[in-house]
Amino acid sequence: MAQQSTIVVIDDDYAMRISCYKILTKSGFDVKLFQDGAQGLEAVAQQAPDLVLVDLKMPGMTGMEVIARVHQIDPTIVIIVITGYATIDTAVEAIKSGAYDFLPKPFSPDQLRLIVDRGLELRHLALASQRAERERMLLKRRFITFVSHQLQAPLAAIHQYLEVLQQLDDGKAAVAQRREFMTNCLRRAEEMQSIIRDWLTLATVESEWLSQERVPVDLREIISDSVAAYQEMAQSESVTLQPELPRDSLLVSGDRNCLRVLLDNLIVNAIKYNRAGGRVTIAGELSGDEVTISVADTGIGIPEEHREMIFEEFFRVRGENAKPISGTGLGLAICKKIANEMGGIISVDSQVGVGSIFRVRLPAYSEKALAAKMDGGAV
Amino acid sequence: MNALPTVLVIDDDQDFQASVKALLESNGCAVLSANSAKEGLRKLATERPDLILLDIMMEYSTDGYGVNQAVKYQDEYAACRNTPIIMVSSIQETPDERFPAAGEVDMIRPDYYLTKPLDIPKFLALVKRLVTREASHGAAG
Numbered sequence: 367m368a369q370q371s372t373i374v375v376i377d378d379d380y381a382m383r384i385s386c387y388k389i390l391t392k393s394g395f396d397v398k399l400f401q402d403g404a405q406g407l408e409a410v411a412q413q414a415p416d417l418v419l420v421d422l423k424m425p426g427m428t429g430m431e432v433i434a435r436v437h438q439i440d441p442t443i444v445i446i447v448i449t450g451y452a453t454i455d456t457a458v459e460a461i462k463s464g465a466y467d468f469l470p471k472p473f474s475p476d477q478l479r480l481i482v483d484r485g486l487e488l489r490h491l492a493l494a495s496q497r498a499e500r501e502r503m504l505l506k507r508r509f510i511t512f513v514s515h516q517l518q519a520p521l522a523a524i525h526q527y528l529e530v531l532q533q534l535d536d537g538k539a540a541v542a543q544r545r546e547f548m549t550n551c552l553r554r555a556e557e558m559q560s561i562i563r564d565w566l567t568l569a570t571v572e573s574e575w576l577s578q579e580r581v582p583v584d585l586r587e588i589i590s591d592s593v594a595a596y597q598e599m600a601q602s603e604s605v606t607l608q609p610e611l612p613r614d615s616l617l618v619s620g621d622r623n624c625l626r627v628l629l630d631n632l633i634v635n636a637i638k639y640n641r642a643g644g645r646v647t648i649a650g651e652l653s654g655d656e657v658t659i660s661v662a663d664t665g666i667g668i669p670e671e672h673r674e675m676i677f678e679e680f681f682r683v684r685g686e687n688a689k690p691i692s693g694t695g696l697g698l699a700i701c702k703k704i705a706n707e708m709g710g711i712i713s714v715d716s717q718v719g720v721g722s723i724f725r726v727r728l729p730a731y732s733e734k735a736l737a738a739k740m741d742g743g744a745v
Numbered sequence: 746m747n748a749l750p751t752v753l754v755i756d757d758d759q760d761f762q763a764s765v766k767a768l769l770e771s772n773g774c775a776v777l778s779a780n781s782a783k784e785g786l787r788k789l790a791t792e793r794p795d796l797i798l799l800d801i802m803m804e805y806s807t808d809g810y811g812v813n814q815a816v817k818y819q820d821e822y823a824a825c826r827n828t829p830i831i832m833v834s835s836i837q838e839t840p841d842e843r844f845p846a847a848g849e850v851d852m853i854r855p856d857y858y859l860t861k862p863l864d865i866p867k868f869l870a871l872v873k874r875l876v877t878r879e880a881s882h883g884a885a886g
Contacts, residue, residue: 515802518835523760525862530764550760
């Protein structure tokens with residue numbers, strides 16, 4: 367399992383070094399002994415130990431100096447000071463200088479083991495968070511490459527077409543090809559425009575100006591408007607839109623335009639990723655102080671490994687042999703931003719080949735909550 | 746005389762495929778297309794092209810690097826080891842520039858690296874040079 371932890375002990379007292387060695391080796395640690403600060407530091411620089419036990423009062427380099435130098439080498443190495451003259455003052459000074467804890471002499475084997483175990487726990491946490499940070503940076507870099515690729519792809523394709531068109535001769539075959547290439551260029555130009563439009567929507571949702579717009583909105587109206595707007599698209603894809611709305615209003619406090627964009631995106635996705643003859647069910651429900659909207663389709667579904675990714679910018683689900691589905695890869699990222707801005711969350715349940723259901727849970731409108739929010743926002 | 750030199754274009758962008766195919770065909774090459782790394786490797790093994798044009802970013806990952814590695818290092822593709830690869834991407838930096846410190850960069854370093862959109866005269870000159878070289882190798886062997 368975990369790698370063996372390495373501990374460096376620096377103490378001028380021979381008996382002390384030996385007893386630390388015996389106790390800690392027994393616990394399974396790799397223990398290195400040094401009789402002064404200079405030698406100890408050399409070992410710290412070379413071997414990157416997890417923990418350093420250092421006597422505060424030694425001839426030559428003092429324990430306080432050792433603390434500072436060890437942390438210059440690696441600030442995540444945990445340092446425990448051994449104090450023979452245990453006044454609170456020196457121990458506090460050592461901790462202020464970066465030591466993790468202190469151990470007054472004389473101490474029992476159990477005391478030593480306990481303090482070392484706690485120290486190592488801290489070290490492992492620090493290492494784990496360092497690793498997580500590195501991974502995060504790597505992912506971020508990969509993401510930037512990916513996004514710049516997605517943004518450039520349509521333009522690069524158009525550019526390539528145009529240059530090749532310049533090279534083609536005037537033969538009969540070239541005429542047909544020219545027509546085909548121009549149609550494709552137009553399609554890619556439209557794709558680029560959609561990406562820019564969605565990108566701007568994302569930016570708008572992020573802007574603070576928008577997040578302050580809070581008025582009571584009845585989601586039943588938004589759903590009805592959105593369903594009406596996409597009826598034609600649904601028909602052309604042979605998909606039925608089926609709103610299931612409650613008799614009472616579904617009031618949330620939010621921005622009307624944003625909520626409409628949210629619903630539009632969910633409904634468009636449910637149509638596009640459906641099958642011919644499929645259905646999209648749009649339902650809303652008020653329960654307690656929460657409104658839940660759900661948009662369910664009968665489409666291709668989302669494999670489990672993709673479910674967390676689909677709300678990321680530019681991520682799109684593509685079936686192995688499925689026909690390519692047009693889109694910018696930004697729709698669900700926009701939905702997530704809007705839901706979060708309105709104090710809600712968006713989630714998905716899905717079964718491959720059966721369908722997906724997207725749920726948005728938003729805080730229900732209440733005068734009191736809104737007032738509190740406004741007060742909070744004004745501070 | 747000899748059959749036309751064959752270029753395998755591995756790229757998931759259908760439009761890039763279409764324009765490059767037209768360009769190469771009007772310049773005396775036969776073109777095979779593959780839309781993914783997987784399909785590319787399959788066609789590579791069965792069709793034995795004279796030249797490979799390889800996109801890096803396909804789907805969501807840098808699959809093109811994997812194809813380069815497979816051709817240059819995996820036994821399965823030993824027969825294609827000397828088939829020249831031109832890597833083509835809208836990523837402006839070469840693998841060496843992107844991963845300056847990584848040892849693995851040796852595995853993904855292509856024979857040639859061009860950026861999209863292609864500089865057509867430069868691209869055609871390179872293709873001509875490479876397929877001629879392949880043809881003379883073939884004649885000698």
